[in-house]
Amino acid sequence: MVKIADLLRLKIPFVLASSSPRRKKLLEMLGLSPEIVIPDVDEDNIATDVYDYSLKVTEIAKAKAITVANKINYDAIILGADTIVVLDGNILTKPIDEYEAKIMLKKLSNRTHIVFTGIVLLHKPSFKFKTCFRRTEVSFRKLEEDEIEAYVNSGSPLDKAGAYGIQDDFGAVFVKSVNGCYYNIVGLPLECFYTSLRKFINELESEGLL
Amino acid sequence: MVKIADLLRLKIPFVLASSSPRRKKLLEMLGLSPEIVIPDVDEDNIATDVYDYSLKVTEIAKAKAITVANKINYDAIILGADTIVVLDGNILTKPIDEYEAKIMLKKLSNRTHIVFTGIVLLHKPSFKFKTCFRRTEVSFRKLEEDEIEAYVNSGSPLDKAGAYGIQDDFGAVFVKSVNGCYYNIVGLPLECFYTSLRKFINELESEGLL
Numbered sequence: 422m423v424k425i426a427d428l429l430r431l432k433i434p435f436v437l438a439s440s441s442p443r444r445k446k447l448l449e450m451l452g453l454s455p456e457i458v459i460p461d462v463d464e465d466n467i468a469t470d471v472y473d474y475s476l477k478v479t480e481i482a483k484a485k486a487i488t489v490a491n492k493i494n495y496d497a498i499i500l501g502a503d504t505i506v507v508l509d510g511n512i513l514t515k516p517i518d519e520y521e522a523k524i525m526l527k528k529l530s531n532r533t534h535i536v537f538t539g540i541v542l543l544h545k546p547s548f549k550f551k552t553c554f555r556r557t558e559v560s561f562r563k564l565e566e567d568e569i570e571a572y573v574n575s576g577s578p579l580d581k582a583g584a585y586g587i588q589d590d591f592g593a594v595f596v597k598s599v600n601g602c603y604y605n606i607v608g609l610p611l612e613c614f615y616t617s618l619r620k621f622i623n624e625l626e627s628e629g630l631l
Numbered sequence: 632m633v634k635i636a637d638l639l640r641l642k643i644p645f646v647l648a649s650s651s652p653r654r655k656k657l658l659e660m661l662g663l664s665p666e667i668v669i670p671d672v673d674e675d676n677i678a679t680d681v682y683d684y685s686l687k688v689t690e691i692a693k694a695k696a697i698t699v700a701n702k703i704n705y706d707a708i709i710l711g712a713d714t715i716v717v718l719d720g721n722i723l724t725k726p727i728d729e730y731e732a733k734i735m736l737k738k739l740s741n742r743t744h745i746v747f748t749g750i751v752l753l754h755k756p757s758f759k760f761k762t763c764f765r766r767t768e769v770s771f772r773k774l775e776e777d778e779i780e781a782y783v784n785s786g787s788p789l790d791k792a793g794a795y796g797i798q799d800d801f802g803a804v805f806v807k808s809v810n811g812c813y814y815n816i817v818g819l820p821l822e823c824f825y826t827s828l829r830k831f832i833n834e835l836e837s838e839g840l841l
Contacts, residue, residue: 423781425800451800557808562822571633590635590661593814594825598767603813604803612772615804 424452425615429622432631434497438489443588444502444609451615458492460485460501474512475554478503478539483552486543493545498621501541504608506583508534513583522573525584529595530564534583538605540614542621547630551621555610557601559587564595634662635825639832642841644707648699653798654712654819661825668702670695670711684722685764688713688749693762696753703755708831711751714818716793718744723793732783735794739805740774744793748815750824752831757840761831765820767811769797774805 437445437455448455468480486501493499506513508528516522539554572591578584585592587599587606596606604611625631647655647665658665678690696711703709716723718738726732749764782801788794795802797809797816806816814821835841 422785425778425781425804428777428781447803451804562826567638568635571635571638575632587813593657593821594635594661595822596813597822598811599813600810601808603797603806603809611803612805612807616772 426452436497436499438485438499438501447609458489460488462488474537478537479552479554482539482541486541490545497545499543504538515582516584519573522578522584526569529561533560536606538610551617553613553617555602555605557605560598561595562597636662646707646709648695648709648711657819668699670698672698684747688747689762689764692749692751696751700755707755709753714748725792726794729783732788732794736779739771743770746816748820761827763823763827765812765815767815770808771805772807
């Protein structure tokens with residue numbers, strides 16, 4: 422069956438510069454088979470002086486893509502991405518343990534937070550690139566104690582920024598409403614990714630680079 | 632692993648009064664194992680004089696749940712649900728053929744439409760019930776001819792109201808943003824379903840009906 426990614430007619434390898442299993446799964450859903458190359462960048466030391474969240478995630482995404490471009494020895498289009506969860510002007514990272522996961526979920530309860538994802542598409546060897554980002558508001562209902570307890574005990578919150586996944590069974594019933602791109606919350610805004618990639622391929626082709 | 636539905640401690644059968652494979656999948660994701668009983672109701676002849684969309688979907692959902700309650704010969708909680716897609720005050724149903732599917736997608740292109748889902752939880756034998764509904768705005772980007780063509784040829788639009796599924800590879804990159812409950816667009820607003828079911832079970836228990 423034809424998948425949306427078939428329309429791109431991508432002729433060179435496509436590399437995902439991310440270890441996120443959720444991003445890989447979303448790309449596969451579109452019909453892409455990304456090669457995974459994990460960028461060894463220290464996110465905490467990138468864009469530390471950037472206080473605009475959209476810019477910050479895009480800068481981190483770019484650092485990831487460039488690191489991977491320098492690591493591989495073949496031509497490719499590389500996708501770098503970074504997602505952050507912001508509540509009251511504070512960035513919620515991945516919780517360090519179950520205790521912190523519970524604190525995060527209690528903070529998110531009955532409140533609206535914001536998810537930012539920046540993505541960078543980078544072409545090797547030209548090092549031309551294209552960026553885009555999305556901002557999505559996410560409103561949680563009031564969570565019950567036993568729900569937080571059971572969710573954290575399931576282990577799922579521990580590898581997720583903000584300690585939840587909207588695609589989880591628990592996350593799905595915690596989130597009352599969203600405003601913006603849904604897939605941004607999962608970690609990869611698919612509409613902006615796909616339209617950017619389509620434009621990028623066209624541009625590279627018209628410049629004779631693909 | 633504990634699933635969110637385990638917290639409900641549901642002691643009687645749970646029946647889904649819908650043939651939708653997407654609703655079944657969402658319920659299973661929460662950890663429920665619904666029995667499927669398809670309601671043989673003629674949706675076109677229910678609530679024909681109801682022009683409030685939220686009320687209309689809730690009335691149709693109720694008719695489905697009641698039909699199934701009368702069909703089965705055991706005690707259960709029955710879920711009825713109905714979803715409609717509205718553009719410019721017109722309801723978009725499931726397309727009758729590929730030609731109509733293309734017309735619908737062209738209409739949705741570069742526009743915002745609204746998805747309504749009403750759900751009804753019905754207890755047999757008491758026939759007590761609980762309802763809720765959700766309204767979500769969905770904004771499409773401008774679609775390209777080849778995208779509409781390939782999507783319709785894939786066959787996926789034909790069994791879907793409005794001729795798209797946001798969980799499809801094509802639908803995922805067509806939708807720019809949503810405002811409201813995401814799972815409502817898939818066909819079952821999980822947050823309102825789960826919180827309603829939790830309250831409903833508590834109420835039935837306190838009345839000695841469960």
